[in-house]
Amino acid sequence: MSPKQTTRPGLRIIARSELVTQPIRDQAAADLGFPISFEMIDSIDGLARVVTRPDTFDLYHQWHTVDLIWTARCIQPIDVARLDHGSEILAAARGRSGPSRIIDTVFDKLFVQADGRLGPAPTNLLSMLPLLHGLDSFGYAPAVRDLVGSEAESWGWLLDPRLQGRVAMINDPVLGMIEAALAVEATRGTAFSSVGNLTLDEVDEVADILLHKKRIGHFKGMWSSFEDSARLVQRGTLIQSIFSPGVTRLRSLGQEVIVGTPAEGSRGWHADLCISSEAAGETLDMAYAYLNWWQNGWAGASAARQGYYATFPARVRQHLLPGEWEYWYEGQPAPRALADPYGQPSVPAGHRREGGSHAERMSGARVWNTFMDEHTHIVHRWREFLSA
Amino acid sequence: MRKGLSGLHKAYFDIVKDWVSGSIAAGLLPDGTRLTVAAVADRLALSRSPVKRGLELLTETGHLTRDARSGYIVGNGSLAEPDAANLFTLPLPDLAPATGVFVRAGWERILDEVAEATAASIPFGIFHISETAIGAHFGVSRTVTREVLSRLQERGAIGKDRASHWIAGPLSARMLDDEHALRRLLEPAALAQAASMLRAVLPAMQERLTKARPNCPPDEIDLIEADLHDTCTSYQPNRRLAAVLMHLRSGRRVNRLFATHVVQHDEAAMLTEHRLVLDHLALGDSEGAAAALRHHLDADHARTRERLKVLSVFTDPVVAPYLTRVG
Structure with a gap:
């Protein structure tokens, strides 16, 4: 780790590559007029640094870690008064209505309460600026239907013997364990008490099943980035967990893939912006400028073209081309071929997004990305699975 | 690479060395006293080899002189006729209470x-x-x-x-839960039993709490935690209860590691909860103290669980x- 810089290189931002894509990074740098250095960290390995060295970054695009980084006090409260559209966040939280109903969970840990903890009661201090959210499930090739017939889409397919040897999963333990638990639930027919916070025994049950399946050759591969996941489909997996940008990529490549809308519900997520506890003075001013830039809607529109929803979409639509809002947010058929964030044709004309409109799709969120209480045990068992 | 058996856990030869040099300094073993390995080993109930090593080391420091005939002489050996004393008749200190707290296998x-x-x-x-x-x-x-x-x-x-x-x-969240469930049953009961005997030690504890800042260093937190969770409950008479409580420290260890590794820690809530317990004790309200302690244990458990999650992302x-x- 480099020592604290004396001459600052502008704003230092840590983000994930599929959340803050190159077009977004380029546009932010062009619009804001001060230097920004982005550091892309796509695994949870960088988290220890975020927690212990808040002096090494100014902004962090957090993803299901807000309770953890708040506990470690490596981020500082965001002053609603310094946000261009802060009142819209407060209004949504008070009403828990309109778009906010779609992603209710983001408010649970949004506000700094009088006792210093995070909670849902609106105050003028935020733990994070909500940016994007979405719903992940699995993608499958049309050939799956030849093997499973017309039965309803289910997470259970990930463990289905009929698909043996043609299944892939994400290799991240946090998300992978949630998806595996959904698959185990569907297979055994009974639900876990809390699929987003499994007990030690439940983790073991899921892990034992995964290990057995791996040993009998059930899985074709594991992926760590959406590019990897697209390559796995091209190499012949029939079904796998998948991120929305992976779907967009495959469609840009002309590969047919269907996104599952499983009966059991899907895995929801939200991604937000946090300010380092160490940011101050001129740096803090730049940080707020970047936050406000995200609120203006351009970035949300770019993210929409790979299937992500803005948590406050009011100003997104003005940056979208005719037909894009209707396809991505309203679930209407694409009036023509639609491009991905990089300008490549992706969605074919006439295609209708699986799962329907924004509200319909997000109502399918069964569980939200989260670090479970038994995280250490999960990581241990997951490593055992990966190395089996 | 021998790292010292630090603190209380001294090697036997060191114990012998310190015992003899201490006795000389205290005037209990006068110049010219003859010490044999066998006699010292017998007096201290130790085997001969660590005694020999300990006495040898004292010849290097000048406390003892090797005798030409047998054993060692206290001092520089200038006295003409060394005196072979019976070590059991001299008023020498015993090493430790009967079973030997310091002398351990x-x-x-x-x-x-x-x-x-x-x-x-x-x-x-x-x-x-x-x-x-x-x-x-x-x-x-x-x-x-x-x-x-x-x-x-x-x-x-x-x-x-x-x-x-x-x-x-x-260390799993469930282990913390199990430990918390036990502490919640036992510790308030132990404190209530000890409450009437704490008057003398309370003022110093309260002063420490008053002075503490929310981001006080880990060593200071240790003292504050020990005041309430060790010292206060130690006044209750049930030894087996004390032994059980001593092994329920995972939560404290998590908090200690968190304060060590996460520089921005804030202990304001813990300090307030401790103050509340001590205030009840100072008023002679043992039931109130027990209730306040139960509240503190619950709140602390919630914090500890969150902190364990933070520790779980550390890579090295x-x-x-x-x-x-x-x-």
Whole structure:
């Protein structure tokens, strides 16, 4: 780790590559007029640094870690008064209505309460600026239907013997364990008490099943980035967990893939912006400028073209081309071929997004990305699975 | 690479050396007294070899002179006729209470240190414990190392994996839950029993709390935690209860590690809760103190669970050299 810089290189931002894509990074740098250095960290390995060295970054695009980084006090409260559209966040939280109903969970840990903890009661201090959210499930090739017939889409397919040897999963333990638990639930027919916070025994049950399946050759591969996941489909997996940008990529490549809308519900997520506890003075001013830039809607529109929803979409639509809002947010058929964030044709004309409109799709969120209480045990068992 | 058996856990020869030099300094072993290995070993109920080594070391420091005929003479050996005293008739101090708190078998001397090092590592994950490295670290034989690890296994602190390697951890949220459930039952009861005997020690504790800042250093937090959770409850008369409470410290260890590794920690809530308990004690309200302690244990448990999650993302924590992270 480099020592604290004396001459600052502008704003230092840590983000994930599929959340803050190159077009977004380029546009932010062009619009804001001060230097920004982005550091892309796509695994949870960088988290220890975020927690212990808040002096090494100014902004962090957090993803299901807000309770953890708040506990470690490596981020500082965001002053609603310094946000261009802060009142819209407060209004949504008070009403828990309109778009906010779609992603209710983001408010649970949004506000700094009088006792210093995070909670849902609106105050003028935020733990994070909500940016994007979405719903992940699995993608499958049309050939799956030849093997499973017309039965309803289910997470259970990930463990289905009929698909043996043609299944892939994400290799991240946090998300992978949630998806595996959904698959185990569907297979055994009974639900876990809390699929987003499994007990030690439940983790073991899921892990034992995964290990057995791996040993009998059930899985074709594991992926760590959406590019990897697209390559796995091209190499012949029939079904796998998948991120929305992976779907967009495959469609840009002309590969047919269907996104599952499983009966059991899907895995929801939200991604937000946090300010380092160490940011101050001129740096803090730049940080707020970047936050406000995200609120203006351009970035949300770019993210929409790979299937992500803005948590406050009011100003997104003005940056979208005719037909894009209707396809991505309203679930209407694409009036023509639609491009991905990089300008490549992706969605074919006439295609209708699986799962329907924004509200319909997000109502399918069964569980939200989260670090479970038994995280250490999960990581241990997951490593055992990966190395089996 | 022998790292000292630090603090209380001195080697036997060091104990002998300190006992003899201390007795000389106190004037209990006058110049010219003749000491034989056999007599000292008999007086201290130790075997001869550490006694011989201890006495040898004192010849190097000038406390003793080797006698030409047998044994050692206190002083520089200038007195013409050394005096062979019966060591049982001299008013010499005993080493320690009967069973020897300070004089402990080889494995006992390192048991506590290995237990603490292991317990302080498992919040981060799973660790392999190397017998060879423990031997090298403490300068002890494999027999001693095995004895230590067997004792830890009996306590349930460590186990063996399928390949028969010694393994510890991880500390799970459920283990914290289980421990909290026990503490919540036992500790308020222990405090209530001790309450009437605490008047004398309370003012110093209250002063420490008043002075403490929310981001006080880990060592200061340790003292504050020890005041309430160790010292206060230690006044209750049930020894078995005390022994049980002593082993329920995982939560405190997690908080300690968190304060050590996460510089921005804030203990304001803990300080307020401790103050509340001590205020009840100062008023002579034992039931109120017990209730306030129960509240503190619950709140602290919630914080500890959150902190364990933070520790679980650390990739390369610093641990004892005989521990290797495996998960």
